[in-house]
Amino acid sequence: MMNMQILVVTSDSRDMELLGPLARQSAGGEAPRHVFSFKVVDSIAQAMRTSAKAAPDLVLVNLDRQLHASALHPLDQLAVFFGSVPVIVLCGEGGTPAGSTLAAGHVVLDKAPLPLLAEMFRSVVAGARKLHASTVESVQRAALLEAIADAVISTDIGGNVRYLNSAAMSLAQVSPEEAVGQPIAQLMVLQDAVTLTPIPHPLLETLRTGRAKRVLAGSVLVRKDGSEIVIEDSTGLIVDADGAIGGAVMVFHDITEARELQAKVDYLAWHDYLTGLPNRFAAQRHLNRILREAATRGLPLAVMYLDLDRFKSVNDTLGHGAGDALLVSVAARLRSCFRMIDFVSRQGGDEFIVLMAPGASTAEAARAADRILASVALPHELEEGAAHVGCSIGIAMFPEHGTSGETLLRHADTALHGTKAAGRNHYRFFEAAMLSTAVQRRQLEDGMRRALAEGGFELHYQPKVRLSDGGLCGCEALLRWHHPEWGWVGPVEFIRSAEESGMIVPLGRWVLGEALRQARSWHAAGYGFGPIAVNVSALELRHGGFVEHVEEMLGASPLAPGSLQLELTESTLMRDLDHSIGVLLRLKGLGLSLAIDDFGTGYSSLGYLAELPVDVLKLDRSFVSGIDSAAPRRQALLQAVIVLAQRLALPTVAEGIETGMEAAFLSRAGCSHGQGFYYSHALEPVRFAQAYLGAQA
Numbered sequence: 001m002m003n004m005q006i007l008v009v010t011s012d013s014r015d016m017e018l019l020g021p022l023a024r025q026s027a028g029g030e031a032p033r034h035v036f037s038f039k040v041v042d043s044i045a046q047a048m049r050t051s052a053k054a055a056p057d058l059v060l061v062n063l064d065r066q067l068h069a070s071a072l073h074p075l076d077q078l079a080v081f082f083g084s085v086p087v088i089v090l091c092g093e094g095g096t097p098a099g100s101t102l103a104a105g106h107v108v109l110d111k112a113p114l115p116l117l118a119e120m121f122r123s124v125v126a127g128a129r130k131l132h133a134s135t136v137e138s139v140q141r142a143a144l145l146e147a148i149a150d151a152v153i154s155t156d157i158g159g160n161v162r163y164l165n166s167a168a169m170s171l172a173q174v175s176p177e178e179a180v181g182q183p184i185a186q187l188m189v190l191q192d193a194v195t196l197t198p199i200p201h202p203l204l205e206t207l208r209t210g211r212a213k214r215v216l217a218g219s220v221l222v223r224k225d226g227s228e229i230v231i232e233d234s235t236g237l238i239v240d241a242d243g244a245i246g247g248a249v250m251v252f253h254d255i256t257e258a259r260e261l262q263a264k265v266d267y268l269a270w271h272d273y274l275t276g277l278p279n280r281f282a283a284q285r286h287l288n289r290i291l292r293e294a295a296t297r298g299l300p301l302a303v304m305y306l307d308l309d310r311f312k313s314v315n316d317t318l319g320h321g322a323g324d325a326l327l328v329s330v331a332a333r334l335r336s337c338f339r340m341i342d343f344v345s346r347q348g349g350d351e352f353i354v355l356m357a358p359g360a361s362t363a364e365a366a367r368a369a370d371r372i373l374a375s376v377a378l379p380h381e382l383e384e385g386a387a388h389v390g391c392s393i394g395i396a397m398f399p400e401h402g403t404s405g406e407t408l409l410r411h412a413d414t415a416l417h418g419t420k421a422a423g424r425n426h427y428r429f430f431e432a433a434m435l436s437t438a439v440q441r442r443q444l445e446d447g448m449r450r451a452l453a454e455g456g457f458e459l460h461y462q463p464k465v466r467l468s469d470g471g472l473c474g475c476e477a478l479l480r481w482h483h484p485e486w487g488w489v490g491p492v493e494f495i496r497s498a499e500e501s502g503m504i505v506p507l508g509r510w511v512l513g514e515a516l517r518q519a520r521s522w523h524a525a526g527y528g529f530g531p532i533a534v535n536v537s538a539l540e541l542r543h544g545g546f547v548e549h550v551e552e553m554l555g556a557s558p559l560a561p562g563s564l565q566l567e568l569t570e571s572t573l574m575r576d577l578d579h580s581i582g583v584l585l586r587l588k589g590l591g592l593s594l595a596i597d598d599f600g601t602g603y604s605s606l607g608y609l610a611e612l613p614v615d616v617l618k619l620d621r622s623f624v625s626g627i628d629s630a631a632p633r634r635q636a637l638l639q640a641v642i643v644l645a646q647r648l649a650l651p652t653v654a655e656g657i658e659t660g661m662e663a664a665f666l667s668r669a670g671c672s673h674g675q676g677f678y679y680s681h682a683l684e685p686v687r688f689a690q691a692y693l694g695a696q697a
Contacts (some may be wrong), residue, residue: 010062012170132182193218246273275331283345294358301398304354311350369427393427460682467667474530526694538572561591628661
């Protein structure tokens with residue numbers, strides 16, 4: 001059932017007499033097909049006034065008496081006012097409307113049968129409503145397409161553009177006047193992003209095959225000004241309600257920035273951010289690939305593992321910025337030492353890997369290692385100054401040293417450690433005998449970590465005595481390790497391993513803390529024990545925050561700072577004299593005392609003693625051993641060193657005294673203090689307290 005509001009513009013009463021049955025029919029008892037509501041006015045002016053708020057569905061107008069002052073014909077007036085509302089002219093017999101530009105229908109009322117008249121009104125109103133709905137939908141759809149960010153472009157069935165939204169105009173850099181009616185392939189030139197070859201337009205492919213197509217990955221749109229953008233999305237057919245294909249539509253957007261960002265992410269996933277070299281993940285992937293090639297072709301292959309010597313010294317003395325610049329410089333030199341087909345990678349820190357292309361022999365690998373050593377050894381000019389470093393290299397060959405990437409890398413690393421143990425700044429090829437040493441080293445490092453975590457280390461104390469009367473004047477804390485399976489492990493062995501692995505820093509902190517804890521315990525018991533000496537390694541001295549850590553430990557102790565003495569070897573201090581002097585001055589400022597340990601085994605330079613703010617000079621056991629019966633020149637040298645120390649107001653401590661005759665000679669020569677097996681081995685805290693502090697057994 002259709003409800004229709006009909007406006008009748010007439011001053012002829014006969015018109016309503018003829019239309020009246022329609023209104024009465026729609027109000028009858030049976031369910032009518034049409035419901036007509038009539039509103040009658042006698043002039044166009046009145047029609048426009050009464051319909052200002054709600055437009056009718058249909059206007060019927062009798063033009064016979066519609067005089068008007070306007071320049072417009074009455075029908076044109078109605079068209080302007082009512083817009084899309086259909087108008088039917090009521091005519092007398094044989095009459096026809098004339099004089100209007102409006103294409104209005106007309107009907108002779110007194111000749112039209114009532115059912116036909118009702119059906120005519122229904123058909124006209126239904127058509128108008130459908131047209132209006134379609135227009136509204138089109139307007140809404142156009143507004144929606146303008147609002148979305150994606151570009152939308154459609155063509156007719158021949159591939160000629162008939163619509164594009166603002167986003168499409170912007171991305172393609174065209175105006176509607178330039179685009180509409182033009183072939184889509186001319187308007188949008190597409191290329192492959194890698195080969196730059198033209199690719200078929202997906203919209204034309206959709207029209208040709210009848211199936212929706214996605215834009216090919218990496219499609220590049222070449223725009224009017226020659227610029228290029230990467231686009232993606234899809235195309236589809238335009239099909240009407242009857243299933244007929246009327247054209248095709250393409251929806252796309254610019255992914256240039258997203259693609260560039262993804263490319264950066266992909267690059268960082270496989271490259272080192274600092275040097276730009278491939279990273280360890282890329283190296284593993286490349287190694288697996290070239291191993292397959294080498295195995296297939298029966299070719300040798302060289303894997304080189306290297307790290308820098310003295311790199312940490314650059315970091316500690318010149319700063320981390322200089323360290324980064326040094327790594328960049330080393331990376332560039334490594335790259336220059338090899339062919340483009342060889343692969344240079346940074347593993348992390350100061351470690352690098354070189355994978356020579358299949359075909360590289362042992363001799364070629366050795367020559368390459370020599371090139372690396374020579375190139376890296378040249379001064380590296382940094383903003384902070386020139387840096388000098390060397391490197392150690394381990395080499396493993398396929399297939400004799402391993403057939404898998406994991407094995408070759410592990411064996412190259414083992415060879416690297418063999419190089420470092422043999423003196424650094426050289427290269428070594430892997431040997432099977434290295435495996436036992438490498439396994440032992442790892443076991444030793446694992447054991448130390450476990451001992452440090454579980455309390456497996458302990459300190460023993462060796463007394464220092466006055467040579468004049470043998471009285472106690474202090475002690476030295478010495479680290480000892482009793483392994484549950486290996487028994488006592490020699491300090492020389494595990495201290496060297498701790499330094500190579502970097503464990504010496506946390507181990508040194510434990511020693512300092514434990515020595516101060518023992519000193520507090522003896523102090524609380526009322527014992528006088530003199531200063532406790534603790535050895536400090538070169539790595540500890542260079543480690544950032546060392547002075548602050550010592551200050552923190554002293555601040556947490558009730559002991560006077562003078563109760564602690566730090567012993568440093570002359571080789572440790574002379575590695576970077578200016579840095580060492582700065583650190584020693586800060587330590588002296590805390591109130592503790594400083595001693596040079598093992599004097600005579602390192603630089604043996606007497607001149608630097610005047611520059612170092614130290615309090616005690618400890619003579620190495622090589623000076624002391626058998627001194628009472630030594631050659632006169634050796635005795636004279638020892639006496640000269642002691643006299644020089646006296647002139648510098650430096651008390652001397654002789655290490656390694658094993659006989660009474662040695663002690664007597666040193667005392668006569670002016671040495672004030674001594675320690676060694678002649679007096680006592682290093683003792684556990686309880687035995688030391690019993691022997692030297694008067695503690696009861």
